[in-house]
Amino acid sequence: MVEPHRSGCPINLTLEMLGDRWSLIVIRDILVGNRRHFRELLTQSEEGIASNILADRLKRLTENGLLSRCGDAGHKQRVIYSLTEKAIELVPLMAVMGSWGLRYTSASRELSVRAQILEDGGPQLWNDFMDELRHLHLGAPPPARSALARMQSAYDAAIVETRRPADLVLRS
Amino acid sequence: MVEPHRSGCPINLTLEMLGDRWSLIVIRDILVGNRRHFRELLTQSEEGIASNILADRLKRLTENGLLSRCGDAGHKQRVIYSLTEKAIELVPLMAVMGSWGLRYTSASRELSVRAQILEDGGPQLWNDFMDELRHLHLGAPPPARSALARMQSAYDAAIVETRRPADLVLRS
Numbered sequence: 001m002v003e004p005h006r007s008g009c010p011i012n013l014t015l016e017m018l019g020d021r022w023s024l025i026v027i028r029d030i031l032v033g034n035r036r037h038f039r040e041l042l043t044q045s046e047e048g049i050a051s052n053i054l055a056d057r058l059k060r061l062t063e064n065g066l067l068s069r070c071g072d073a074g075h076k077q078r079v080i081y082s083l084t085e086k087a088i089e090l091v092p093l094m095a096v097m098g099s100w101g102l103r104y105t106s107a108s109r110e111l112s113v114r115a116q117i118l119e120d121g122g123p124q125l126w127n128d129f130m131d132e133l134r135h136l137h138l139g140a141p142p143p144a145r146s147a148l149a150r151m152q153s154a155y156d157a158a159i160v161e162t163r164r165p166a167d168l169v170l171r172s
Numbered sequence: 173m174v175e176p177h178r179s180g181c182p183i184n185l186t187l188e189m190l191g192d193r194w195s196l197i198v199i200r201d202i203l204v205g206n207r208r209h210f211r212e213l214l215t216q217s218e219e220g221i222a223s224n225i226l227a228d229r230l231k232r233l234t235e236n237g238l239l240s241r242c243g244d245a246g247h248k249q250r251v252i253y254s255l256t257e258k259a260i261e262l263v264p265l266m267a268v269m270g271s272w273g274l275r276y277t278s279a280s281r282e283l284s285v286r287a288q289i290l291e292d293g294g295p296q297l298w299n300d301f302m303d304e305l306r307h308l309h310l311g312a313p314p315p316a317r318s319a320l321a322r323m324q325s326a327y328d329a330a331i332v333e334t335r336r337p338a339d340l341v342l343r344s
Contacts, residue, residue, distance in 0.1 A: 007280075010277055012193075013273050013278070014273035014277060015193035028183055046181055108180025
């Protein structure tokens with residue numbers, strides 16, 4: 001098999017660095033769900049990521065400078081993963097991808113809430129969110145407003161909404 | 173192997189629909205390079221896409237409603253691929269991905285020009301570009317300004333620039 005030659009296109013290089021979809025799924029879970037340990041990322045995965053795939057992607061993301069890890073390497077459950085600035089700056093990409101998904105995929109209502117908030121909030125909210133991530137992952141000072149709290153409360157409200165028996169309300 | 177369960181997250185569904193990186197590379201080449209035939213997409217590929225991968229991705233993108241094809245199915249070289257509205261609306265995603273790549277990958281200068289223009293132009297230019305793509309692919313009226321022409325002339329200028337022997341000028 002002929003190895004495809006490299007190209008210096010920034011879109012291609014981004015896709016090469018992020019790899020397959022699981023890398024972005026893992027970053028999404030750390031970004032939005034603030035899951036920092038292997039076990040949380042494994043057991044709370046909406047997509048049911050397999051343990052070996054998760055381990056491989058965490059390793060690749062760390063090698064590519066998107067995650068940093070600290071803790072005792074001998075105790076897997078004690079390792080804490082943090083986003084680097086490089087990964088935090090994927091927020092606009094996630095937001096735009098979520099917006100496209102809202103329009104062109106059959107996304108579920110409760111899992112669409114955060115994407116909708118990021119779309120509605122636009123670049124200002126994305127910046128607030130990135131500042132909050134810099135606080136949580138890089139030790140920067142806390143931002144004045146919490147974008148995560150705003151997304152979480154909207155998500156919680158949507159969950160309550162979808163669990164209501166009176167689905168008729170939504171159809172009227 | 174356990175099949176991962178589906179999730180209704182719009183980011184996950186977008187990644188599932190776009191598949192691996194080759195799908196987005198093919199869309200990029202049609203979007204930016206206006207390559208509409210199999211042969212053009214194959215022979216002009218910066219990344220040296222393999223013929224079987226290109227054929228597979230064109231098929232999948234068509235099945236997923238991102239491309240439409242017309243022409244004589246019996247004559248492969250005669251088939252013309254067009255972007256659908258769904259694919260045209262990937263312009264913001266491409267732009268944001270390009271911006272990230274400009275910062276965090278070692279993109280080559282001449283292949284970074286278009287990404288830089290899309291970043292500088294922001295959502296207004298993305299909209300102009302999408303209008304132009306709707307004209308080229310969906311038969312909509314031509315836009316007042318050509319975003320593609322603007323990107324092409326900047327690209328041509330950058331190519332001339334990189335071919336100059338006096339690289340010292342750039343380092344000073």
